[in-house]
Amino acid sequence: MYDKSPIVLITDDSQTLRKILRKALLEVCPGATVFEAGDGKEALRALREHEVDIVFLDVNMPEMSGLDVLELLRSKGSNVFVTLMSTEADQAVMKAGSELGSYDFLKKPFTTEQIATILSSHESLSTRKNVLIVDDSPTIRRIIYKVLSNCRFDMLVSEVEGGLEALELMHGTRPDIVFLDYNMPGLDGIQAAQRLRAENPGIKMVMISSQDLSEHIDACRRSGIFALLKKPFFANEVDFVLHRLYGLNMPQSLEQTPNVTLLND
Template sequence: MASSKTILIADDSATFRSYVRDVLQASQHRVECLDACNGLEALDVLGSRPVDIVVLDLMMPELSGEETLARLHKTGRRQFLVATSSAITNETRETLSAFGAYEFLPKPVEPEKLVGILGFFDVIKRRRRALVVDDSATVRSVVRRVLGHSLFEFDIDEAADGASAIELALASRYDIIFLDVNMPGIGGLETARTLLGRTWNTVIVMMSRSADADLVARVRETGVGAFLKKPFYGRDVDSILHSLLGLKHPTLVKETALFAETRP
């Protein structure tokens, strides 16, 4: 059974807070529910103890949900957050996405959608082993930092060339490998071909600064899971992993094509 989750329900309506609490506690998930009736109270709770999921109303007195998320974003923390409101503008939706909110649920919120969020959380927060392969130590450091901004959680190893990557990947179980296309010695495409079919259910994501149609076609032909053009960001990692894991894309995570190419 999954471990207990701490849920912060931030809404100025006691009726809505009670509704969310009743729905979540009646599910098969083990939850502890905390209350906040405005954004300031929510920030106080988040500053005082770990919280797994925040259900945040956008229209609250003293400090709105959008303002609360903006302050939280400034701290650099990536919080698994679900926004709620009776209505939302496209501008607000863009702001929520930029600030890292995971999903928006319109009120009245359907019980199955609330419970479904807990299931998504369990899948997303399962720690995964990742291998970052690039001949540039700087790029490896940048990719490591990008993965740290993803909603998914990784234990990360590094390799500086194809030969080292093959040795590590065949000796260990990695969930995902981020593999640079252009490396001296054994290149990324050859490394990918060597590893595919010989590793334990490992997803390979190729990386390159170039994304011309010919390169993307050659990458696709290897059978890898996806291709990302450098630079990419935590939200791009979130999007492709939703696709590769067969998860429904939340409305606030913009969908990144698995094999995007640069058009001439």
């Protein structure tokens, strides 16, 4: 059951589809507020008038397609959570939607379970997570910070230059996720991970390195590392790791496994 009460906008030129989707939404989340729009212009008007959390957006509508609506929203700086819908799983449309920042794609007809998955994903992605970057290079920390800022998850990012500084931080604000460099002076990544885990057994850790860590996989796994990310990595790879880390279903754009090694999945 979805814990929050989201405000949802259903945009589809089929009244029957809107009725089916409304019913499914309210089965999953009885407290949800649901608005409807029959075309793109109505959707844009509804989004101006209401603070909407989630948009279900039909791709094929008269005058203004779902992709047109999505492109206009992004051009105006809107980051509203959008799932596209269509009777055809057109790869070009799915790719275009992903590039415009849609979360996922639903092929009609869909199930109540699929709607529940979308709502659960929105809840997890929009719940802010405290993230710590541990890397001795200021340049690399800036690059990683920029990568994280382009991810789908809502993250409050802090950074330190080494394992000892990370341990000191643990006595105050405890991060939910740590991106930990393997090669650092003082405590290396494995040593830092072991001590961070001893301090907080539930901490989630991702090891990052520019080198091949295949010989150190067992040590990383024993230290509680969830995944290995090879530098340079990108926002979609971080999104992939975090979806798996939080047990979320993969949206269409993340179905192909990127350059990630999962250790404790």
